[in-house]
Every structure is written in C-alpha cells, then in structure tokens.
Amino acid sequence: MHIPDGILPAAVNAAGYAAAAATTWHSLHQIERKQNPQEGIPKASLLTAAFFVASWIHIPIPPTSVHLVLNGLMGAVLGYYAFPAILVGLFFQAVMFQHGGLTTLGINAIVMGVPALLSHHIFRLRRVTGIKNRAWLAGLAFVSGAVAVGLSALGSLALIITTIPGGLSVEAEQASAYALAVAHLPLMVIEGAFTALVALFLQRVRPELLEG
C-alpha cells in the first residue's frame, strides 16, 4: 500500500508534499490548542513506535499472511497526533526498509493519514453520543479500522492506476479497479475486526488510551 519511488509523476509527488504540509499544519494547530501540547509528545512518540512495531504482527491467511496497517486504530487512539505519527512512521519505513519512498512520502502520508483523521472523527462519535456500552465501542472501532484501510487502499490503487504511464483502456481500468476493490474487502473486514478487538482490550486494561 506504500507507493514506492519512481512510480508517480513528479507533479503528483510535489502535490502530495504540499497536501501533507497543509495537513500537518492543521494537525499541529489542533494539537497546540490543547493546554500543554509538549506533554503529549512522549506519549504520542512512544505510541507511534508501538504502532510501527504492532504493524509487524502477521495475521495468518493461508497460504500466506498479511500485516495490518492500523491507521484506523491510530486515529482512534492518537487523535490529531495520528497524522504526524503516520508521517514519522512512513519516513522510518522509507529510510530504514525502503518501503514507500522519499519522493512519495507526502502522497503516502495523505493516503494513510487522512483516513486516520477520518477514523478519529468516527471514533469520537462515542464521546459525542455519550453511549458507553461495549457493542457501540466495538462497532465504531470496526468501522474506523475498516474504513481507514479501505480508503487508503482505494487511494493508493487509484493513484497508481490513473498515473500508469502509457495509459490503460477504460475497460482495463474498470476491471482492475473492481478486481482490486473485491480483493481488499476481506482485508477491510480483518482490519476492522482487529481494531474492534484491540479497542475492547484497551477499554478493559487502559481506557484512557481511547480518549484520543
């Protein structure tokens, strides 16, 4: 799901950096509205590292296994820190493992981070509605996780398909879009279920982590 270097046109990469800078500014602005934004940095940073590490957990889907993206859960737990956290995580991925890339860092951050912010707002419905039962928590967490990974997959695939040099026929574009959308549905379900289970675990063990 991380778009590597060399695939996208330079204009798209530049637009990605501009959009990521604007979204980072918006997130930092929201964070600084809190009383003591500096207090949140160690927590957000260690949780960023924890999410980075948790994404290495492999979920078995025979004959292979997948690793989860967890951007929905990041939105639910980190709130507005989710976008800078994803930016930092993607930077690590690019420089340490060459997953994603330096030129595509901005566009990858948008593709992963904006759905995370959306998940944050979905998850906030819990506080807005005041409903505290476990089913509502699990439902919101499921939707947050599934929607975030679904939108990220859709975003990155749309970017790759529409910017493939030389162009695809309309039929080929439609067929590949449908095929890839269908292929990602099970991943959305797994990511949603996993997010719901982690949210239920956190509510039992450390409920303040869900106050994002």
Add this chain to the structure above:
Amino acid sequence: MRLGLDDYAYLDSPLHRWEPRCKLIGLMALVFAFSQVQNLGLLPPMLVMAALLLAMSKLPIAFWLSRLRAPGAFLLIMVVLLPVISGVTIIGRVGPLAVRLEGCVQAGLLSAKFVAIVTTGLVLFGTAPFLTSVKAMRALGLPSLLADMTLFSYRYIHVIGQDLETMEIAMRLRGLRQHRLGNRVLTVLSSLAGSILVRSYERSERVHKAMLLRGYGRAPRVRCETRIGGGDILGLILALSAAAGLVVLDMLHQGSGG
C-alpha cells in the same frame, strides 16, 4: 532486532564528511530531479550519478543490495505487468499476451528511476548518524514536534520491537500456533497488539516524568552543531547544478516533442 541504518554512518568518505544540511538539500534536490525524468536518454547519466555517489560513500555493495530487495518485489510486479497492460504498439506476443512498446519503455524508466532514487536516499541517510540527519532537518525548518517525535520514536522502536519479539516467543512457548486465521488467533494477536500499546503508554509516562526532571520543555532548542565550509558549498552547488541540468534537459526534450 537491528534496523542497521547507522551501521556505516561512521566511515570516512567525502559523503560522510559533507555537512549534513548541505547534503540534505543537495541530495534531496537530486532525488526529486531523478523522479521527474521522462527522457530515456537521461537514464544513463542519472544512473552514473547514483553509482558515483554510492562509490564515493564507500557503503558496501552487499548493504546496498540488501536495501533494494524488499521494495524490489513491488517494482518487479510493475515491470512484469506494464509491458502487457500499458500502451498500444504491439511488438510481440508471449502466449496469449501482447507485449507493448510503451509499456516496455515505461518499465525501463520506472526501474532506472527507482534504483537511482533508492541509492541516493540510502547514501543520504546511510552516511550520517540518524540523529545528525534529524538535527539537520530541524535546522532547516522541520517543526519541533515532528523532530521530537521522530527522535523519540526512533529511540524506542528498538526497545518496543524487542518487547514484541519476547512476547511472540512467549506465546509460541505457551502453545499458540499461528497457522490458521480464527477467532482465537485474532483475539490473541489483538491482545498482543494491545499489550504493546499499553506497555508503551506506561513507559511514556515514566519517560515523560524523567524528562521533566531533566528540564524538558525549558532547554534551548537543539541546533545543528556542524559548520559549513567551502567544500560543503562546492558539493551543494555541484549537486544542485546536476539536478537543475537533469530538469532542464528533460523539459527541453519534452518541449521538442521527443
């Protein structure tokens, strides 16, 4: 768990000695210039520049190859797919699949750009300690919150990664077999992820208190301690000129309809 980024950060080479801010600006300019190349004729000079940087950096070839391997899988898929799905000029057939000229050209272009960009990025971040690179980014205007989050996260990824390894070994010793997806496996793995988050959160509370005791929040901003010399400026001018040259030549080529 080893991330290995700093393994060769203390070698002695012109790239290691290059002042980090100049290196960051110069090599990032090159990376972006590489990313916008569309002219096949510019691929050889682009690859030569990347190879020269790698040779000058003294980074081992095995290290470079190991870094190309993981993302290479995605590239391989594109290189195999593009010739059969992209373009209109059919130049041959492989079984039922038509091989198209435009797809082959683009596959070559993407591969070369990918190798050149990854190589330059590796030289950029592999020839200085990660802390130095982040300080340089901070000195060039990276927001302090992002710089702090980058350094903290980098410091603790190793620690938390070790936690995960220990917990996975403990789970296996207690009989968990992760071969098939089911409710139990998903529940156990979600508890594992949750435990990682809870441990990290609790550790962050202790870290924050320790940092407050050491004056966190009142200390002066960390500044880049390195000085820029004539050689650093010369290197920067060379890198920027090479990047500008590539961009201009590519634009001229596109303007001439080539």
